[in-house]
Amino acid sequence: MSFTTKDTKLYREDEKSGHRRLRPEQREALAKNYLPEPPSRERSSSRAKTQSHFGVRRLVKAQIYTLLYLFVHAIFSLYIRIRSGYRAVSSRVVSILRHHYNSPEYIARDVATLPRLPNHLSIILTLENGGKGDALEKLVNEVSEVAAWCAAAGIPTLSVYEKTGVLKRYMSQTHRSVCQRLKVWFGKHQVPSLALFARGAPAIRSHHRQGLDLILVSEDDGREAMVDLTRVLTEMVQKEKIAADDITADVIDNELSEAVMREPDLLISFEPYVDLQGYPPWVIRLTEIYCAPDNQGVGYQLFLQALRKFAQATFKLGK
């Protein structure tokens, strides 16, 4: 309780009576109990003298605070370490017990109980080590895994956000790798088709059937894409092709969803905390964001938990 009960009661009575009980000065006096010293703007010499008088007390207080700060942070780090250790062990155990064995039937069974599935799933992946060593291979591996899960669960669109956009330079290799993984999962004859999209590059499709749509998104598709759109709009207004008043949120929304990506329903972050890392700001308006604290790496159990949380979410749209 920050405010004392007596003050709270007085404030609430005043409010109920339409603010007639207390005058402004009385209200100020009420608030003054809780406000700290106002920041002093003048530095007069007399003040400096009184400061040196209480210098010892101030020094001791500062030392106590520093010690307490180190103590509190030490306890907190210990708590975090214990919690992540416990979570790591339990998630390993669960993932072994409930493994999907690379078969779509297991995944289909897991999602069959969910009342609702997202139409467009988005994930944020991180390229480790600045791309050195086998980081790229690991990234492609992760993308293939998640694509296989989505295809098995029946989610039609998957967009992968990776800040540097390195996968956009290796689109055909990525396509091949993901198709390979899907073949392993579904068998050669039932493999769903894969269409790989990225802004500014031609789409790569495997068959012309309906299958999984995989969109690659990077930092350039976020604020930079909006800057490009602004440039185009400015040129159009300068050349008097459109009037400035005609530009509404709908126009911008239409352009961005056609050119970059539509709104995802669910966003999964595999980092231990929610950091959007430059994800396109416009599309993420009503997206459910799922992130498990202390999570490490891409795991199927996290994917399933995110789908479960999505199924429970209610969308009120402000009402």
Add this chain to the structure above:
Amino acid sequence: MSDLYLSHIRNWFWKSPPAEWVMRGARDLLIGTLKQGPIPKHVAFEMDGNRRFAKNHKIETIEGHHLGFEALARVLEICYKCGVKVVTVYAFSIENFNRPRGEVKGLMALAKVKLEQLVQHGELLDRYGACIRVLGERDLIPDDVLPFVDRAVEMTKHNKDAVLNICFPYTSRAEMTSAIKATIDEFTSPSPPSKAPFSQTRITQKIRSNYSKRTEPLGSIRESSPDASAKSDLDDSMSSTTALDPESPKSEPAATKPRKFPNPENITVDTINGHTYTAECPPLDIFIRTSNVTRLSDFMLWQCHENTHIFFLSCFWPEFDLWHFVPVLLEWQWRQKKLLEKESSRK
């Protein structure tokens, strides 16, 4: 003794003056401790869960909103004491106009009353350097609330120490659209004549005279200089950013293009950023949403897309207090330390 008596005794104990004094001391100690570490400069709160809290505790919805306002006062006290410079709160969304009419009227009345009270404490606000700003689509504010809003903003405009941004009524997409439109307006108003004191004609003449001093017999350069001076007179009227741009149109006769627009290629992320409602505020450090909803819901989308730690808490907004804020702050400080270590190890 039954549970009811025990809870009564517990309540009486916690509300007694000595217990409250101890709790206050503990709170101040905790805040002073956390101040020793890095403190975020800009925190955003999405105040969600007033209605669900009211339903759970069987009180009126508007009572829930009043309790939410008290929670806001608590949070502002905590943030100010911790040293947070800018606090942004999501008070009312443009989508909230779809709520039942009675509730919307109640919320507007609440806003009017609080703003009216605030206006009476101008001197206190000045002493602490507190500034209130209302962000959002101004033309959607009802007419009876608008004068209070304007008065509160005008009165505290000059303060800079502690800023409270009230987003009312606000949607992030509307903000981004207005930022884009403002950028377009900036770049489609004819650019003012260059105010730089440097003249291109003088520079070219000087260079040519240097040439002629060095190589006397070359008289051909001197013949072409009258043409060059005619061209460069027009160049003088270009904006200073494109003054040294070799691609800029050189010898357009004045009749066909009366207005010279700034080059749209000069639009960058910072240009659009400068037109958002939070342009003068430091970048967003922490984003907190209460009531266990894990969406951003059109709040601060542009600002929190990078380097912002987003927290989704499961308590409802009227319950939000220091004990919920401290873990958030601790985790943020811990994460900042880890990021700093990573940066320094990379270098």
